[in-house]
Amino acid sequence: MSARRAESGLGLLLSLIQYATASGSVSVQDAAAHFGVPEARIREAVVRVFMAGVPDGAGDFIRFDIDFDAFEDQDLISVTMRPAFEDETVRLSPREASALIAGLTLVGDYTDAGAERVEALRAKLRRAASQGADTVAVDAPGAPRTAQVVRDAIRHRRALELAYRKPGEPTASRSVAPTRLELRDGQVFVEGVDLDKQAMRTFRLDRIEAVAPSAAPWPESLPPHERAVAGTAEVLATPAAAAMLADYATSAPVEVDGGRVRLEIEVWSEASVLRAVAGCGGDAEVVAPASLRDAMRRFADDALSAAGPAPA
Amino acid sequence: MARIEAEERQFSLLLALVDTRTGFTKQELFERVAGYQGQRPGDALERMFERDKDALRELGIVIDVTAPAGDDSNHESRYRVLDGVLGSPAELQFDADERDLLDLALRVWHEGGLTEESQRAALKLRADPEFRGGLPLERVPGRRVDHAPTAALVQARQRPREAPFAALKRAADRGREVVFDYLKPGERSPRTRTVQPWATVLFRGRWMLVGHDVDADDSRTFLMQRIVSPVRDRAARTPFEVPEAAAATALAKLEEIWDGATVALRVVPGSDADIRLRHRPGTEERDGLVVIHHADRHLVADELAGFGADVAVVWPEEVGALVRARLERIRDAHGGAAAAEGSAA
Known part of the structure; x- marks a missing residue:
């Protein structure tokens, strides 16, 4: 929905005026690729701006003009007259600038750019925005050094030796050709080819204890991605707890009794699902399968034993 | 078709507003902007004008309205694009x-x-x-x-599952109050809140709304995930202004709370909890205990319940009790102690 909204309105018209002028002469095809919209949309916008009656008020406006023959015969946009926005452009709104600044804050540390460069760019964006209240802010996560080593390995196609620890297992050494660093909602994952298993795997960055260069060669081709899902579980939850589980849900929540909702969640690993449900603090209940329900109870029993009795 | 007409009309309106130094009255705009010309004066035209101004505002084009001194009707008000909206x-x-x-x-x-x-x-x-x-x-x-x-x-994604997000932003842009049901962490039933929305903040992976709680008459931070009703908006009883640097101030305050609130844990060495909690901002080791920081005791209790037997709270006892209560509820909900005693029948 929103993807189309931004491109369908006035914004495209304004940007196209600047773009076409700066390009001198540009084909409809190139303009469509540049803006990521269908060619028909570009032609429509050109007609709106350059050929239809732009304000025809009391005669104080001149029309935007293009080379009409070139547009009709060769699908070329070639601006001949631009009476408004000559040396002006609509600035970023405060929130548009905030979106860019917030995005930079979240990812800046994971790029090759130094902290000063990122900060300079943030300052430049602030200056490029029109005045307004500062209404969006995000905290900077700070990238561990491991992330930078992995990123460079991806760029230069070098395999790595990871000291990796899966929950409940001792540290194991894994030969990995990393292909991508993924930042998902504050968690960092390394995607890559497990060279011993010759299969794509995803590693959590915070479970990597050490990283070293590997002598293993870069694989010639990437194996396909497979995702092992053991099944689904049925959960009853309060709406707030359902929102916390939404990432794992395979069905939309359906309201049942007493304000609770029913939803299905993916079971990719029993331990992870138990943790996610327990993290709702008792506001979510596993209904089925029975084995998972039993496991959830044992999880709580074990945790209560570990916590010890309440002090008198 | 309607979309195309609106686009052309708004473009025409924008050019008129940019072109003028002194501003146009609404009447002048209705006479000279393609799309308004020839329309019958009345509510429909007024509403169209309002919608078009909203569309321009969405693009960051702020329209300045000046009324002659002493004139409360908006007939003589002059409209123009605010200085500073256009740049090089x-x-x-x-x-x-x-x-x-x-x-x-x-x-x-x-x-x-x-x-x-x-x-x-x-x-x-x-x-x-x-x-x-x-x-x-x-x-x-x-x-x-x-x-x-x-x-x-590097691929980064930040998914706000929080549905109220868009409604809150829209209300904030238009200076309107929002009304929603909020389930405060640690509470069992939601309460209706009326808030003047100021800013949205992403802190430690959670989106929050910062604003002035009208009933409490104080600024408050709300977790978007815990807004459990649709967000309704309405004209503010008293017009409000968003304080300077509202978002940055709220973020700094959250950092301060995070710095000051700690929980000491016994953690099973090498467990998932051990590795993950050590990556949490501010975590340190003290006397063999893992000391973590948090921004809310109920939220941290939820998180700690999620680590199960991998962690045990050593201090403060208040958080220990909150975690224990959660685990007991989980046990009972899953046919634990309560069911065994037959009380479920």
Whole structure:
């Protein structure tokens, strides 16, 4: 929905005026690729701006003009007259600038750019925005050094030796050709080819204890991605707890009794699902399968034993 | 068809508002802007004008309205584009390294939250023919290995599942109050809140609304995930202004709370909890205990319950009791002690 909204309105018209002028002469095809919209949309916008009656008020406006023959015969946009926005452009709104600044804050540390460069760019964006209240802010996560080593390995196609620890297992050494660093909602994952298993795997960055260069060669081709899902579980939850589980849900929540909702969640690993449900603090209940329900109870029993009795 | 007409009309309105130094009255605009001309005066035309102003505001084009002194009717008010809305195109031109960073920053919001804002920003940046940021990677040139865009190596996504997000932003833009049911962490039933929305903040992976709680008559921070009703908006009883730097101030306050609130844990060495809690900002080891920071005792109790037997709270006892209560509820809900005693029948 929103993807189309931004491109369908006035914004495209304004940007196209600047773009076409700066390009001198540009084909409809190139303009469509540049803006990521269908060619028909570009032609429509050109007609709106350059050929239809732009304000025809009391005669104080001149029309935007293009080379009409070139547009009709060769699908070329070639601006001949631009009476408004000559040396002006609509600035970023405060929130548009905030979106860019917030995005930079979240990812800046994971790029090759130094902290000063990122900060300079943030300052430049602030200056490029029109005045307004500062209404969006995000905290900077700070990238561990491991992330930078992995990123460079991806760029230069070098395999790595990871000291990796899966929950409940001792540290194991894994030969990995990393292909991508993924930042998902504050968690960092390394995607890559497990060279011993010759299969794509995803590693959590915070479970990597050490990283070293590997002598293993870069694989010639990437194996396909497979995702092992053991099944689904049925959960009853309060709406707030359902929102916390939404990432794992395979069905939309359906309201049942007493304000609770029913939803299905993916079971990719029993331990992870138990943790996610327990993290709702008792506001979510596993209904089925029975084995998972039993496991959830044992999880709580074990945790209560570990916590010890309440002090008198 | 309606969309095309609106687009043309709004474009025409914008040019009129940009062209004027002194501003136009509404009547003058109705007479000279294509799309208003020939329309019958009345509520329909007024509503169309309001919608068009909203559409321009969405693009960041703020319309300044000045009324002659002593005149309360809006007949003589003059409309024009506020100074500072238009700038030099050079301000939005970036070198190759900057474009690479912006490309990556835009992609963070592909799936939600600030999607609309980042798409509108991308559209403005694309006025520069060199700017290709935010497009699907296969369409981005320069994919040679050593020149691959950083976005091909690092993929960032921030998904705000929080449905109220868009409604809150819209209300904040228009200076309207919002009303919603809020389930405060640690409470069992939601309460209706009326809030003047100021800012949205992402802190430790959670989106929050910062604003003035009208009933409490004080500023408050709300977790978007815990807004459990649709967000309704209405005209503010008393007009309000968003304080200067509201978002940054709220973020600084959250950092301060985080710094000051600690829980000491016994953690099973090498467990998932051990590794993950050590990566949490501010975590330190003290006397063999893992001391973590948090921003809310109920939220941290939820998180700790999620680590199960891997962690045990040593102090403060208040948090220990909150975690224990959660685990007991989980046990009982899953046929634990209560069912065994037959009380479920």
